[in-house]
Amino acid sequence: MKNIKIYMLAILVSAVSFNCSNDDDAALITVAPGPDFSGTYTQDDQMARPAINTVFVNDGSKDMFNTTVPSAQGAAFQTAFEDKLLALNPGYTTNALGFTATQFTTALATDVLTVDLDGETTFASADLSTVLTGRTLMDDVIDIELTLIFGGPDGSENPGLTSDNVPSNDKAFLASFPYLASPH
Amino acid sequence: MKKMKILLGVAVITVAGFLMVAADHIDAPAVSGGGASSSTDITDFYAFRAENTDNIAFVANVRGLISPSASSSVDFDENVLIEINIDTNGDAIQDMVMQAIPRDGKMYVFGPFASTSTDLNSTINTDAVITVVDITPYGSNAISATNASGITAFAGLRDDPFYFDFAQYSEIIAGNATSFNDPGTDLFAGTNVLSLVVEVPKSLIGGTGTINTWVETKSK
Known part of the structure; x- marks a missing residue:
């Protein structure tokens, strides 16, 4: 009988521990939300064709x-x-x-x-x-x-x-993504 | 003293006028406070058939004329939203939009999603398809990311792809010269920009025919 009590206690402890772990996970999710994208953004600049x-x-x-x-x-x-x-x-x-x-x-x-x-x-x-x-x-x-x-x-x-006599960029472009040359 | 202030005012306006540069670099007072290119200052916009010819690559550059020595301390502004607008039916009103905004070292690209709003104010559509890419640190190899829809994104510093002898153009406009020099001098050689590159399957932006596109910066 005493053995059974200890056994039950062990199960209870492990069950409580498991619940604690779950709570920890839930707490982690709460303290690490996704980025905040709220708010209103108002236009500053706009362009399509160059110059x-x-x-x-x-x-x-x-x-x-x-x-x-x-x-x-x-x-x-x-x-x-x-x-x-x-x-x-x-x-x-x-x-x-x-x-x-x-x-x-x-x-x-x-x-x-x-x-x-x-x-x-x-x-x-x-x-x-x-x-x-x-x-x-x-x-x-x-x-x-x-x-x-x-x-x-x-x-x-x-x-x-009709020409500024600058025929090309100062660095070669890439054939593949992201296409632009690495920075200076 | 008042005269002095007026004179200074004229001087500032003259300098700002001279510095209205090129493709769209420092094109207007609101995006070039003090004559410097800001995070809201779009310098150039490109749209072209990608290496994979089923895709279109969009390039939006902001904050031009960054020197190499300043490059390690320059980054995208979390308060500035970059929007790429797409008109699929030829009326110059957007039918789709992509929104890009940085958060904690990553660029979040939402869309393309349907939108016909011509409002100068925007909120971010977090329900749209998303592509997330780490912003490439200065000096590192380019980092790209592709999402399940086949959209690929890059964000970081690159060489400014624009080239123009802007100084001589200014001399011509000012009446100090009557022609360009040969060879000309590229004012943008050796400078960097902050680049956003988004490559999108054509099937997501109309599939066939033509589109009209333009880019906006919006801030809060």
């Missing part, structure tokens, strides 16, 4: 451009973009895409980057046969934009202004 805000938006309107949703940018900014284009290049007629000043700035003012899900992605191929199907790391977007702003109908006007 649009820098080149085409006047100094007093740059913050406004960054906080105007793309679907409202055309109405808010196209006229100012056209004025800016003609100030940069008073001799603008059309560009190598065949766009008038109004057509070109209408396309630019809605600042979204169009990406083709079916084929090659490039800001523009060398002969401009493929344009705005994405933007790769290698694309010389500045030369493309300078050519479209200053180069006239066939890209040959203002030759000193």
Whole structure:
């Protein structure tokens, strides 16, 4: 009988111990919650195509451009973009895409980057046969934009202004993820 | 004294004007306090067909012009949300969004999930599909993570992929020069940025046709 009592006590102790362990687990879960993602985040910056805000938006309107949703940018900014284009290049007629000043700035003012899900992605191929199907790391977007702003109908006007003569990045990109070169 | 203050004000504005740089680096006063690129300052955005041609890689860079000597002390800001917006029907209004935010050394990428909100304020959709990746420390090999949906993410310092002789462009705009130099000088050579790279199966963002995309930073 005494043996049975000790045996029962042992079972009781182990049962209580087991419960204690469970409590410990529950406590651990309580003291280590997931990250806090609550709160409201308010817009500061926005971009799609390179250099649009820098080149085409006047100094007093740059913050406004960054906080105007793309679907409202055309109405808010196209006229100012056209004025800016003609100030940069008073001799603008059309560009190598065949766009008038109004057509070109209408396309630019809605600042979204169009990406083709079916084929090659490039800001523009060398002969401009493929344009705005994405933007790769290698694309010389500045030369493309300078050519479209200053180069006239066939890209040959203002030759000193259609290339910055920096043809590539200072480090080679990677063929595989994450594609960008390691930091300096 | 008042004149002095006004003069100083003009000087600050002039300097800030000069420093409005390039792709989108330091593009506007609100993201370039004191002329320096902030954690909310988007420097560049790329979207291209990935090595696996069934995927599109999105690259969003913030906080440009980081020198190597400053790089070990630079990190993403836990108060800054990066949103990549995707319009699948050509109206320049988002139909899907991805949200990325750092917490305790990891980047949490939510989405892509359906959203047509044009609100400039966002809350984080923690119910969306998630990809979590350790932020790669400066000097370490790139760390990436892929989730069950086939979304791969990276976050950390990289070389700034942008290149431009911005100094000469500024001289031309200021009327001090009439053409670019040959060869030009890349202002961004030797500098780093904070990069977010998210590679997404095309099947999750419309599958076929074209999309329009753009990136936003939002802070609290």
